[in-house]
Amino acid sequence: MSSWFDDLKTPRFKGEPQARVAKIPEGLWGKCPSCGEIIQTRQLQENYSVCSECDHHLRISALDRIALLTDTDSFQSYGDDFQSNDPLKFDDQKPYKERLAQAMKSHKMNDAFLAGKARLEGLPFHLGVFEFKFMGGSMGSVVGEKITLTLEGALRDSLPAVLVSASGGARMQEGILSLMQMAKTSAVIEKMREAGIPYISILTDPTTGGVAASFAMLGDVIIAEPKALIGFAGPRVIEQTIRQKLPEGFQRSEFLLKHGFLDRIVHRKEMRAELHQLFIRLGNRCKF
Numbered sequence: 001m002s003s004w005f006d007d008l009k010t011p012r013f014k015g016e017p018q019a020r021v022a023k024i025p026e027g028l029w030g031k032c033p034s035c036g037e038i039i040q041t042r043q044l045q046e047n048y049s050v051c052s053e054c055d056h057h058l059r060i061s062a063l064d065r066i067a068l069l070t071d072t073d074s075f076q077s078y079g080d081d082f083q084s085n086d087p088l089k090f091d092d093q094k095p096y097k098e099r100l101a102q103a104m105k106s107h108k109m110n111d112a113f114l115a116g117k118a119r120l121e122g123l124p125f126h127l128g129v130f131e132f133k134f135m136g137g138s139m140g141s142v143v144g145e146k147i148t149l150t151l152e153g154a155l156r157d158s159l160p161a162v163l164v165s166a167s168g169g170a171r172m173q174e175g176i177l178s179l180m181q182m183a184k185t186s187a188v189i190e191k192m193r194e195a196g197i198p199y200i201s202i203l204t205d206p207t208t209g210g211v212a213a214s215f216a217m218l219g220d221v222i223i224a225e226p227k228a229l230i231g232f233a234g235p236r237v238i239e240q241t242i243r244q245k246l247p248e249g250f251q252r253s254e255f256l257l258k259h260g261f262l263d264r265i266v267h268r269k270e271m272r273a274e275l276h277q278l279f280i281r282l283g284n285r286c287k288f
């Protein structure tokens with residue numbers, strides 16, 4: 001006898017998953033975007049939002065990421081009152097101001113990045129995390145400033161800095177001001193290097209554009225989650241430019257590791273322990 005759960009699962013094999021999945025109440029069930037398995041949301045949460053069937057790492061929110069990498073209630077945010085003032089008066093299908101206000105309202109954040117000081121297994125550090133759902137995690141002047149604050153905080157306090165990227169790149173609505181954030185953030189990293197203060201960059205799916213082309217690739221240690229999309233331009237644009245077919249798995253963590261762009265790929269379950277180990281090993285100039 002088949003159970004109601006089997007009924008939910010069956011259509012996947014008949015090639016008509018969409019219609020059935022849509023009937024499942026939201027919040028209770030989720031579908032793995034990689035293998036299509038239908039998973040209970042609670043079960044998914046308990047498994048760090050990693051698919052138990054195929055090990056696909058689903059995208060998680062900035063708050064979930066902070067909870068994953070810090071001691072309970074230790075995160076003290078800063079820069080929460082910064083706001084972009086739309087210097088270009090940018091208007092595409094919708095004015096930028098309106099788009100921004102909408103994102104602020106639905107995500108209860110001032111922009112696509114959370115920055116703060118936290119602890120991990122008791123060790124203090126500075127942490128900055130992208131929220132991909134906020135305008136594709138795009139980096140405008142506010143995000144750039146908060147990244148800079150995170151790095152400068154680490155430099156000032158002689159503590160490690162950790163940045164977790166999940167971003168489509170520079171925010172086009174802020175034009176050149178977005179691109180300037182690449183130089184600004186990179187300049188602080190150079191100061192950290194001179195002072196011997198560790199900066200650990202964690203790349204998650206996706207890390208692209210101006211973010212990948214600046215601070216995200218400048219970590220003393222660069223870690224990625226498995227199978228994350230990491231690259232500057234998208235594969236289609238590259239193919240059209242160089243007029244060649246790209247190799248299999250191009251721009252995924254595993255490919256980048258093989259070609260020396262990453263130091264290691266770490267499973268989400270191991271990330272916390274990994275970070276703690278790095279603090280201990282690289283923190284000889286830190287004032288823990």
Ligand SMILES: [Zn+2]
Nearest residue numbers: 032035051054
């Ligand atoms: Zn899966």
